[in-house]
Each structure stands twice: as structure tokens, then as C-alpha cells.
Amino acid sequence: MRARPLGQGAAPQEKVSAIHTLAQDEEVAATVTSDLLRRPTVIAQVKQDLQIPSPSPLPRRP
Structure with a gap:
């Protein structure tokens, strides 16, 4: 038996939960x-x- 597909009326969290289950x-x-x-x-x-920071420059060798 298949679950009903999530439609336009589904709450965002319900959709996220469905994706997590499928994945x-x-x-x-x-x-x-x-x-x-x-x-x-x-x-x-x-x-x-995520606010991914830019990588720091590598230290220079003496």
C-alpha cells in the first residue's frame, strides 16, 4: 500500500519529513x-x- 502523495496543502515540515524518509x-x-x-x-x-567562511590563506614558508 502506498502513502498518499503530499500535495500543495501539506505543511513544509511534513514535506521535509517525507524527503528524509525517502532518502x-x-x-x-x-x-x-x-x-x-x-x-x-x-x-x-x-x-x-551555512555561512561558509572563505578559506584562510596558507602560511608562507620562510
């Missing part, structure tokens, strides 16, 4: 992550959420 398999998680990171708006949101 328990590592191969599925990797594929979905790769697909999502191809979306420019997703990348912008992830960068903003």
Missing part, C-alpha cells in the same frame, strides 16, 4: 542532494544557512 538509502540521498544542488536558488539558500 534513508545512501544512494538515494546522494542522488537527491546532487539534483537539488543544481538549483541556483537552493545553492544560494544553503550558502546563506
Whole structure:
């Protein structure tokens, strides 16, 4: 028996929970992550959420 698909009326947290359930398999998680990171708006949101610092320059050798 299949669960009903989540539609427009589903709460955001319900959708997130469904994605987490579906992505328990590592191969599925990797594929979905790769697909999502191809979306420019997703990348912008992830960068903003993580606030990834710029790498520090390597120290110079004497």
C-alpha cells in the first residue's frame, strides 16, 4: 500500500519529513542532494544557512 502523495496543502515540515524518509538509502540521498544542488536558488539558500567562511590563506614558508 502506498502513502498518499503530499500535495500543495501539506505543511513544509511534513514535506521535509517525507524527503528524509525517502532518502534513508545512501544512494538515494546522494542522488537527491546532487539534483537539488543544481538549483541556483537552493545553492544560494544553503550558502546563506551555512555561512561558509572563505578559506584562510596558507602560511608562507620562510
